[in-house]
Amino acid sequence: xxxxxxxxxxxxxxxxxxxxxxxxxxxxxxxxxxxxxxxxxxxxxxxxxxxxxxxxxxxxxxxxxxxxxxxxxxxxxxxxxxxxxxxxxxxxxxxxxxxxxxxxxxxxxxxxxxxxxxxxxxxxxxxxxxxxxxxxxxxxxxxxxxxxxxxxxxx
Amino acid sequence: xxxxxxxxxxxxxxxxxxxxxxxxxxxxxxxxxxxxxxxxxxxxxxxxxxxxxxxxxxxxxxxxxxxxxxxxxxxxxxxxxxxxxxxxxxxxxxxxxxxxxxxxxxxxxxxxxxxxxxxxxxxxxxxxxxxxxxxxxxxxxxxxxxxxxxxxxxxxxxxxxxxxxxxxxxxxxxxxxxxxxxxxxxxxxxxxxxxxxxxxxxxxxxxxxxxxxxxxxxxxxxxxxxxxxxxxxxxxxxxxxxxxxxxxxxxx
Numbered sequence: 001x002x003x004x005x006x007x008x009x010x011x012x013x014x015x016x017x018x019x020x021x022x023x024x025x026x027x028x029x030x031x032x033x034x035x036x037x038x039x040x041x042x043x044x045x046x047x048x049x050x051x052x053x054x055x056x057x058x059x060x061x062x063x064x065x066x067x068x069x070x071x072x073x074x075x076x077x078x079x080x081x082x083x084x085x086x087x088x089x090x091x092x093x094x095x096x097x098x099x100x101x102x103x104x105x106x107x108x109x110x111x112x113x114x115x116x117x118x119x120x121x122x123x124x125x126x127x128x129x130x131x132x133x134x135x136x137x138x139x140x141x142x143x144x145x146x147x148x149x150x151x152x153x154x155x
Numbered sequence: 156x157x158x159x160x161x162x163x164x165x166x167x168x169x170x171x172x173x174x175x176x177x178x179x180x181x182x183x184x185x186x187x188x189x190x191x192x193x194x195x196x197x198x199x200x201x202x203x204x205x206x207x208x209x210x211x212x213x214x215x216x217x218x219x220x221x222x223x224x225x226x227x228x229x230x231x232x233x234x235x236x237x238x239x240x241x242x243x244x245x246x247x248x249x250x251x252x253x254x255x256x257x258x259x260x261x262x263x264x265x266x267x268x269x270x271x272x273x274x275x276x277x278x279x280x281x282x283x284x285x286x287x288x289x290x291x292x293x294x295x296x297x298x299x300x301x302x303x304x305x306x307x308x309x310x311x312x313x314x315x316x317x318x319x320x321x322x323x324x325x326x327x328x329x330x331x332x333x334x335x336x337x338x339x340x341x342x343x344x345x346x347x348x349x350x351x352x353x354x355x356x357x358x359x360x361x362x363x364x365x366x367x368x369x370x371x372x373x374x375x376x377x378x379x380x381x382x383x384x385x386x387x388x389x390x391x392x393x394x395x396x397x398x399x400x401x402x403x404x405x406x407x
Contacts, residue, residue, distance in 0.1 A: 008242045014323050015238065022327040026334055035285060035345045056345055093279025095209065103347055120279045123207045125349045127216065127356040130204025 036103050043082040047108065054105045055084060055114050056122075061098045077102060077114070088116040095121035164247050166387045167396045173380040180377035187370035191217065194363035215273040216360070221368040223266035226294060227329050229259035229375060233301070234326045237319035249315035250390065252322065253305065254382040258375050260298035267291060278347060286335040287348035290328060297325035311390060 036056030037047040047053050060076035060083060067074070072089045086104055096102065101122030106115045163169055195217035203209045233255045240248035270288065271281040282288065301318050308314035336350050353361060391397045 129200030
C-alpha cells in the first residue's frame, strides 16, 4: 500500500469511527435525555422528589388563575394522560397561553403542587401569518368533522 | 480535454484566482443581503398566528436560522479540507481549512447570540441547557479549539495535522446538533427548542430565509478567500513568486 492510500484508509477509518460514535451517542441520548419530566412521569414518581427538575407539558385550558397579588399564577400542566398543578410567582413569557407548551423548573411540594422558579413557553415550528394559519385551522377542523361524519354514516 | 485540478491546488496559482473571485463574492453578498433583508422586513407578515403567535420579534429568524445552518455547513467544509489535507498532503487544503474556521466560529457565535435575543421574548429566557443549545455551544468551542490548537503549535505542518484530527473528531457534533431536536419520535427528544420543518413555513418567510442563507454563504466565500490569500502570503513568504509580488507592490 502506498503512503497516500494508507493515509486515506486512516482518515476513512477515523470518519467511520466518528460516525459510529455519534450513532452510539445518539442512541444513548435517546434513552437518557431527561431535559424535562412529563406529568405522567411525575405521577409515576419518576421525578426526583427533593431536587429541582423541569416539568414539561401543555397548559390545560381554563385552569390559569391569577392570585390577588397579580404575580402569582396557578395552572395545570398536562400531557393528556396525567395532570400536575403548578404554582408560579413572576413574569410569564409572551407566548405563555392556555393549550400551549410550557417548561417549568422547580420542585414538587409535599402537597403535590409543583412550585416553579421559572416558567418558559414553548412554541412549534409553524411560521404562518395569522390569516393563513386560521384558514389552515378551519380546513383541518372541517376535515376532521368530515372524517367523523364519514365514519359515522355507515352505522 | 481533461481539466487538471491539481494545477489549482498549488498556492501560487490559486492566489490570483482567489483575488479575482473576492470582489465577485462581495457583490453577490451585498445584493443578496439587500434582497433578503428587504423581503424579510417588508414582504412578510407583522406577526404570526395559529399555534405559534409570535410578534415582530420572530423576524430574528432571518438571521438566526441562516447563521445556524452556516455554522454546521462550514464545519463540514472545514473537516472536508482537513481530511483531504491529511490524505493527499496538499498544502492548500490545510490553508483552506484554516481560512474557513474563523468565519465558521463567527456564524456559530451569531447563531447563539441571535438565539439568545430571540429566546428572551418568546421562551422567556436568554439561555437554557436544552440539547440543541448545548450542542451548538459545543460546536462553538470546537471551532475555538481548532483555532487555538493550530496557533499553539509553532511548526505549521504539525499544527495542520494535529488540528485536522481534532476537527475530524469534532465532526460528531454536527449530527448531534441536527438530531437533538429532529429525532424520529418527538416524545424521545424533549427540548425547549422547537423542531424544524421547512414545509410548515410560509413562502415569503422561507424565501427571505433562503436568500439570507445564500448571502451568508457568499460572505463565507469572500472572507475565506481573503483570509486564504493572506495565509498563502505568510506561509510562502520565502518563495520566489511571493517575493516578486511584494517587490512589485512596493514599487507601485
